[in-house]
Amino acid sequence: MKNNTWYAKPNLVVEPLFDRWYAWAHLISPATSAMNVVNRHLKILDSYIQNPQIHAAAAKNPKMRGGPFVDLNGGRVEEIRKLREETVEKKAHEIAFAQAVVELDRMLKTHAKGFAMDTLYSKVPEILKGHVELVYDLNNYPSFRFFERLLYNSPLYNEASQSIALWITNNDERPFVLSTPRLNEPNVIHVQVPFKHAGIDMISRMRRIPGDIEEVAAAFDIKEEDRELFNTFFTQEQPVEYTPYTGDKIRMRYFGHACILVETKDTSILVDPVISYHGYSTDVTRYSEAHLPDKIDYVIITHNHQDHILFETLLSLRHRIGHIVVPKGGNGSLQDPNLKMMFNMLGFNNVLEIGEFETVGSGHTRITGVPFIGEHSDLDIRSKLCHHVRIGKYTLLFAADSCNVEARLYEQVFKMIGTVDSLFLGMECDGAPLSWLYGPLLTEELPRDMDGSRRLAGSNYERGKAMVDVFQPKELYVYAMGMEPWLEFISSIKYTDESNPIVQSNKLIKECRANNIISERLYGEKELFYEMGVLEEKEQPQEQY
Numbered sequence: 001m002k003n004n005t006w007y008a009k010p011n012l013v014v015e016p017l018f019d020r021w022y023a024w025a026h027l028i029s030p031a032t033s034a035m036n037v038v039n040r041h042l043k044i045l046d047s048y049i050q051n052p053q054i055h056a057a058a059a060k061n062p063k064m065r066g067g068p069f070v071d072l073n074g075g076r077v078e079e080i081r082k083l084r085e086e087t088v089e090k091k092a093h094e095i096a097f098a099q100a101v102v103e104l105d106r107m108l109k110t111h112a113k114g115f116a117m118d119t120l121y122s123k124v125p126e127i128l129k130g131h132v133e134l135v136y137d138l139n140n141y142p143s144f145r146f147f148e149r150l151l152y153n154s155p156l157y158n159e160a161s162q163s164i165a166l167w168i169t170n171n172d173e174r175p176f177v178l179s180t181p182r183l184n185e186p187n188v189i190h191v192q193v194p195f196k197h198a199g200i201d202m203i204s205r206m207r208r209i210p211g212d213i214e215e216v217a218a219a220f221d222i223k224e225e226d227r228e229l230f231n232t233f234f235t236q237e238q239p240v241e242y243t244p245y246t247g248d249k250i251r252m253r254y255f256g257h258a259c260i261l262v263e264t265k266d267t268s269i270l271v272d273p274v275i276s277y278h279g280y281s282t283d284v285t286r287y288s289e290a291h292l293p294d295k296i297d298y299v300i301i302t303h304n305h306q307d308h309i310l311f312e313t314l315l316s317l318r319h320r321i322g323h324i325v326v327p328k329g330g331n332g333s334l335q336d337p338n339l340k341m342m343f344n345m346l347g348f349n350n351v352l353e354i355g356e357f358e359t360v361g362s363g364h365t366r367i368t369g370v371p372f373i374g375e376h377s378d379l380d381i382r383s384k385l386c387h388h389v390r391i392g393k394y395t396l397l398f399a400a401d402s403c404n405v406e407a408r409l410y411e412q413v414f415k416m417i418g419t420v421d422s423l424f425l426g427m428e429c430d431g432a433p434l435s436w437l438y439g440p441l442l443t444e445e446l447p448r449d450m451d452g453s454r455r456l457a458g459s460n461y462e463r464g465k466a467m468v469d470v471f472q473p474k475e476l477y478v479y480a481m482g483m484e485p486w487l488e489f490i491s492s493i494k495y496t497d498e499s500n501p502i503v504q505s506n507k508l509i510k511e512c513r514a515n516n517i518i519s520e521r522l523y524g525e526k527e528l529f530y531e532m533g534v535l536e537e538k539e540q541p542q543e544q545y
Contacts, residue, residue: 010279022177029337034094039440066492100125112142145332159194174489196347258480303384329383374403377434393533404463426480431457
């Protein structure tokens with residue numbers, strides 16, 4: 001084989017795994033990771049071992065989609081049993097940590113009665129000592145916070161749990177990520193490297209720039225018996241060359257779900273990257289990695305859910321990203337890990353952290369954080385932002401999954417940022433209950449009625465209309481619905497015409513059109529162009545960051 005003449009195939013999957021489970025943000029932050037190992041992974045594995053046929057039936061039932069059911073058709077029980085045994089053995093520290101969190105919570109409820117907590121530190125479980133601060137809120141309710149960076153420096157954060165799986169995909173189908181571990185398959189090579197490993201950048205560059213298979217194989221320490229399969233992941237056929245945008249307008253491209261690329265000839269901004277593969281036939285047209293610029297100036301992250309922080313995409317783009325912009329938060333609470341810290345640990349050394357009404361950008365481009373409410377089951381989570389993007393005189397507001405439960409908030413925001421030309425609003429207004437995502441973090445089981453009332457839901461018609469009434473956009477685009485087939489393994493969503501989010505969003509779109517507001521629910525791909533306009537010299541914003 002000639003050196004430096006090989007490209008990674010466009011449908012090569014570089015899938016990040018954590019102890020053979022699909023890696024998402026709560027498996028990286030040490031505290032949330034331990035809680036998920038104990039209260040999600042082990043519970044699912046135990047349940048499957050006890051009754052695999054129940055899982056097989058549930059995985060095939062559309063009404064049970066997204067539930068805690070292993071999608072292995074009732075088979076491979078011994079492999080699951082072995083995975084469980086390995087988990088218990090390797091994760092002894094994490095299991096002890098999770099048990100200690102429950103013990104600490106109970107201790108505080110028993111002993112913290114509004115008096116000084118000095119003497120309670122001696123009652124903190126040994127594994128947590130030196131890693132927590134005990135606190136009261138202003139109503140004397142006790143709680144605690146972690147010194148999260150210290151947890152990353154403890155046995156709780158073990159890069160040996162991280163690996164990647166390499167394989168070629170010919171469709172959009174995969175088992176749901178939160179419930180089915182990735183076992184050995186004949187067409188998959190598992191590589192034991194941490195996510196910050198330079199080999200991931202090496203193979204990602206080869207999607208466009210030819211490289212040497214031998215160098216990649218050496219970087220990943222590919223075994224001789226895997227070399228024949230490994231070589232099939234590459235081709236000497238040149239990929240379609242990316243054509244940079246050189247026009248004088250703003251180009252917006254919708255990549256599916258909440259992923260939007262905003263470009264001018266000088267700047268590129270990518271929101272919540274979730275990118276489809278290409279190189280195989282599909283019924284739904286889509287943009288892919290081939291449609292992204294060689295350098296992405298800003299990647300914007302709206303919030304810490306697995307359909308908005310997708311490591312599979314982000315790791316593959318890491319070498320192209322100028323800055324990754326994340327919301328401030330992560331004050332040490334269990335439910336709200338620090339995003340900048342997490343990305344730094346994964347090899348992203350270009351992270352900008354912004355809070356509400358803080359701005360990044362340069363030249364004629366400004367990105368401003370805007371309050372994001374709802375969609376987090378009423379938990380105290382600060383790591384979430386909508387983003388107001390101004391390019392010249394044109395403005396776009398990416399409201400993500402913000403559920404407008406208090407319209408007066410956005411009336412106040414309007415006084416700060418003014419009208420919006422294009423509003424992007426998530427309307428997945430049913431949402432899963434709190435326990436679906438945050439259940440493993442709870443130290444006590446939540447009553448079913450409470451759980452069902454606290455949803456991971458976006459805005460419905462009334463709440464969406466209230467945002468339209470406030471910001472008076474020229475265009476409304478409903479997005480972040482999880483509808484595209486390449487999102488199903490993350491979102492588990494399949495709608496019908498009678499599904500409430502479809503009914504609610506249709507109603508808002510119809511209302512907007514009746515009021516001469518361009519409106520559409522985005523699906524698949526979409527390209528739009530906007531006139532940029534030029535700010536007067538007196539209007540020029542100051543450089544930040």
